[in-house]
Amino acid sequence: MNIEKYTEELITLRHYFHQYPELALQEVETSAYIRKYLEKLGYEIVPIEPTGLIAELPSLRNREKLVVLRAEMDALPIQEQTNLPYASVNQGCMHACGHDMILAAALILAKIVAEEQRMQENFPVRLRFLFEPAEEIGEGAKRMLQAGALENPKADAFLMFHYAADMTFGMAVHQGQASSMINSMQIHVHGKSSHWCEADKGIDAIYAAAQVISAIHDLNESFGKQHPDAGKYIVGTGTIHGGEYTNIIADHVVLNGNIRAVHEETYMALEHELERNLQEIEKQTGTQIRMEFPKDPVYAFANDEELTETAKAVGAEVFGDKFVLEGEDELFLSGDNAYRYFRETRGLFTVFLAGIPGENHPLHHPKFQLDERILPYSVEALYKIITTL
Amino acid sequence: MNIEKYTEELITLRHYFHQYPELALQEVETSAYIRKYLEKLGYEIVPIEPTGLIAELPSLRNREKLVVLRAEMDALPIQEQTNLPYASVNQGCMHACGHDMILAAALILAKIVAEEQRMQENFPVRLRFLFEPAEEIGEGAKRMLQAGALENPKADAFLMFHYAADMTFGMAVHQGQASSMINSMQIHVHGKSSHWCEADKGIDAIYAAAQVISAIHDLNESFGKQHPDAGKYIVGTGTIHGGEYTNIIADHVVLNGNIRAVHEETYMALEHELERNLQEIEKQTGTQIRMEFPKDPVYAFANDEELTETAKAVGAEVFGDKFVLEGEDELFLSGDNAYRYFRETRGLFTVFLAGIPGENHPLHHPKFQLDERILPYSVEALYKIITTL
Numbered sequence: 001m002n003i004e005k006y007t008e009e010l011i012t013l014r015h016y017f018h019q020y021p022e023l024a025l026q027e028v029e030t031s032a033y034i035r036k037y038l039e040k041l042g043y044e045i046v047p048i049e050p051t052g053l054i055a056e057l058p059s060l061r062n063r064e065k066l067v068v069l070r071a072e073m074d075a076l077p078i079q080e081q082t083n084l085p086y087a088s089v090n091q092g093c094m095h096a097c098g099h100d101m102i103l104a105a106a107l108i109l110a111k112i113v114a115e116e117q118r119m120q121e122n123f124p125v126r127l128r129f130l131f132e133p134a135e136e137i138g139e140g141a142k143r144m145l146q147a148g149a150l151e152n153p154k155a156d157a158f159l160m161f162h163y164a165a166d167m168t169f170g171m172a173v174h175q176g177q178a179s180s181m182i183n184s185m186q187i188h189v190h191g192k193s194s195h196w197c198e199a200d201k202g203i204d205a206i207y208a209a210a211q212v213i214s215a216i217h218d219l220n221e222s223f224g225k226q227h228p229d230a231g232k233y234i235v236g237t238g239t240i241h242g243g244e245y246t247n248i249i250a251d252h253v254v255l256n257g258n259i260r261a262v263h264e265e266t267y268m269a270l271e272h273e274l275e276r277n278l279q280e281i282e283k284q285t286g287t288q289i290r291m292e293f294p295k296d297p298v299y300a301f302a303n304d305e306e307l308t309e310t311a312k313a314v315g316a317e318v319f320g321d322k323f324v325l326e327g328e329d330e331l332f333l334s335g336d337n338a339y340r341y342f343r344e345t346r347g348l349f350t351v352f353l354a355g356i357p358g359e360n361h362p363l364h365h366p367k368f369q370l371d372e373r374i375l376p377y378s379v380e381a382l383y384k385i386i387t388t389l
Numbered sequence: 390m391n392i393e394k395y396t397e398e399l400i401t402l403r404h405y406f407h408q409y410p411e412l413a414l415q416e417v418e419t420s421a422y423i424r425k426y427l428e429k430l431g432y433e434i435v436p437i438e439p440t441g442l443i444a445e446l447p448s449l450r451n452r453e454k455l456v457v458l459r460a461e462m463d464a465l466p467i468q469e470q471t472n473l474p475y476a477s478v479n480q481g482c483m484h485a486c487g488h489d490m491i492l493a494a495a496l497i498l499a500k501i502v503a504e505e506q507r508m509q510e511n512f513p514v515r516l517r518f519l520f521e522p523a524e525e526i527g528e529g530a531k532r533m534l535q536a537g538a539l540e541n542p543k544a545d546a547f548l549m550f551h552y553a554a555d556m557t558f559g560m561a562v563h564q565g566q567a568s569s570m571i572n573s574m575q576i577h578v579h580g581k582s583s584h585w586c587e588a589d590k591g592i593d594a595i596y597a598a599a600q601v602i603s604a605i606h607d608l609n610e611s612f613g614k615q616h617p618d619a620g621k622y623i624v625g626t627g628t629i630h631g632g633e634y635t636n637i638i639a640d641h642v643v644l645n646g647n648i649r650a651v652h653e654e655t656y657m658a659l660e661h662e663l664e665r666n667l668q669e670i671e672k673q674t675g676t677q678i679r680m681e682f683p684k685d686p687v688y689a690f691a692n693d694e695e696l697t698e699t700a701k702a703v704g705a706e707v708f709g710d711k712f713v714l715e716g717e718d719e720l721f722l723s724g725d726n727a728y729r730y731f732r733e734t735r736g737l738f739t740v741f742l743a744g745i746p747g748e749n750h751p752l753h754h755p756k757f758q759l760d761e762r763i764l765p766y767s768v769e770a771l772y773k774i775i776t777t778l
Contacts, residue, residue: 195751195753196625196627196647197623197723198721198751204625204626206602206626206628206629207626209602209629210599210600210602210603210606211599211603213595213596213598213599214596214599214600214603217599236585236588236593236636236638237593237595237596237632237639238585238595238632238633238636238637238638238639239631239632239633239634239635239639240595240629240631240632240639240642241629241630241631242629242630243628245627245628246573246628246645246647247573247647249625250627250628250629253629256635257635258636260585260586332587333585334586362584362587364584
């Protein structure tokens with residue numbers, strides 16, 4: 001495998017995907033481009049409505065092990081502000097989560113495998129590519145799995161990979177927990193309106209909401225002390241809106257936030273504790289408080305031990321001392337609908353570190369940037385992981 | 390004076406004004422109607438731009454004492470929901486503060502005085518009517534005074550009257566403080582955005598805002614205990630808005646509320662204490678907090694002692710045991726730009742109680758209603774106060 005000769009095309013592909021981002025479930029051009037690219041290489045494609053693709057080389061069908069690799073296709077509803085020459089030309093839509101890099105890497109990996117197999121016919125595993133739509137809205141994995149992404153035959157391993165901007169050049173794999181459990185909660189506080197001149201006739205929903213915020217703050221402080229094995233977690237409120245008039249006691253406040261935890265048990269305990277706190281505040285203030293979860297939670301998942309060992313060996317080989325085996329404490333408290341794949345088979349989540357010094361814009365930021373020079377290294381590492389399994 | 394013969398016209402006038410309400414500084418039809426009505430009675434009118442009117446009978450110019458009576462003309466930006474047969478026909482505009490009743494009473498009072506003076510030529514005082522625009526937005530009194538409302542000659546007394554819905558049939562006058570000092574404050578809490586996954590990089594403006602709300606709550610509880618002579622007061626927050634995304638730490642929260650106190654010293658002390666609390670919360674949370682007062686305060690005012698005695702006597706005569714002399718503790722914590730008149734001369738604020746049992750909608754409510762049967766009694770009381778001065 002000679003990765004150098006693919007470097008230019010990796011960059012070209014990445015620029016193409018970056019320039020033409022498409023929102024979740026609308027990845028029409030992206031999907032068509034990928035399909036055409038892969039069919040030319042001899043891949044057989046199963047389209048998954050509306051834009052998903054499952055791709056395999058027919059000549060690898062007789063291999064013993066099925067390894068499944070996921071690449072996400074969707075971009076975000078963000079107006080890009082990078083001023084890059086290949087910045088998004090699609091108004092209000094941007095690849096600000098690295099899926100452009102993922103797609104470029106997956107296509108070149110597919111090309112390398114196809115070319116090798118055509119020449120030597122000895123590629124060791126059956127490799128299946130999943131081009132997943134709508135990862136950002138938590139819709140894609142469900143649809144891919146319903147279409148049998150990990151079946152026929154039962155997959156031996158599931159691989160996923162991201163590019164991160166918070167550290168420069170390297171590769172990171174988490175030992176154990178690899179992604180967190182999260183959900184968005186909405187807390188409604190209902191009081192009773194009255195003119196502030198007749199405060200005794202009202203029940204102030206804003207005051208009760210302040211107690212809720214303080215309780216969440218205290219829960220963050222105390223829970224870890226009371227439960228030393230809780231792992232990383234956070235309960236955070238991102239928005240608060242309440243009241244209509246400056247001189248009227250507010251009868252309704254809405255808080256929106258998230259509960260996040262590396263361990264599902266911690267998540268469940270936090271949700272339970274918060275619910276208990278809300279009931280206490282209800283009693284103290286005379287308000288009615290309701291916590292809702294508009295969506296299903298995104299569950300946590302962990303890297304398989306054996307796959308982690310493989311990744312460690314490959315990481316050391318390709319990245320040397322720039323490979324990092326991270327613990328739970330380094331885990332970012334984010335979630336991924338890929339937990340659904342991890343429930344079906346053993347999995348590995350590899351992170352390629354592609355931060356640019358001085359460009360510290362986080363994922364989903366309009367100025368988010370990645371160092372694309374990581375691309376050939378990442379393809380090499382993925383190739384080696386797959387062929388070592 | 391025979392009030393019975395004016396009762397029907399009082400009701401007719403009130404229904405007319407109620408049906409055709411106009412917003413502050415747009416009281417064009419209202420003002421034209423009043424002007425025509427008064428000119429027909431022989432009043433001389435000085436128009437005050439844009440809609441204000443000052444009206445006097447020329448034949449009373451030689452009287453020794455000038456008594457000035459104010460009637461407000463403006464309605465509120467509220468969509469009426471009373472279903473009354475004479476409900477507002479002007480979309481989104483309603484007399485929900487009793488100015489319709491005030492105008493009807495003032496016009497009939499003007500008519501009685503004009504008719505008496507024409508017949509007997511012995512009305513005892515020079516009576517000046519102020520038809521004030523824009524009371525609700527605190528603009529009217531300033532304009533009327535700039536136009537010389539209490540000058541040429543210097544007014545001996547200023548009279549104002551309201552109709553209240555919180556008690557049924559009667560008349561109330563406050564001994565001492567008759568209206569409160571109030572102002573609207575806006576509190577901006579500035580933190581620092583960050584993804585909740587990297588909470589240590591952010592400064593949570595919502596948490597700091599919760600501390601502000603708690604501090605205001607505690608100030609309400611503690612200030613009166615620490616200052617037994619503080620009188621009635623309240624600091625209240627009516628709206629809170631902050632944050633843009635559920636998963637991002639909010640960098641800005643805006644609170645809107647009021648500070649209200651019967652005594653100006655209490656108001657000033659509360660504002661000072663609140664400012665001190667905000668500075669403490671700034672230090673504790675690392676946020677930046679700024680309290681703004683978009684408008685000038687409305688100051689408190691007190692009833693003149695001698696005028697209060699007159700009102701007591703007249704109240705007992707007209708309303709018997711339904712006259713109430715109220716203390717500071719019964720004072721509603723609202724303000725009125727009429728404080729400007731009270732700074733220039735001695736004044737009296739009379740409240741006619743016109744609540745309807747079972748209809749407990751407060752001032753400025755879309756279902757606010759008044760018992761108009763109080764109208765003839767109120768005109769009689771005003772007439773007697775004026776002629777007793």
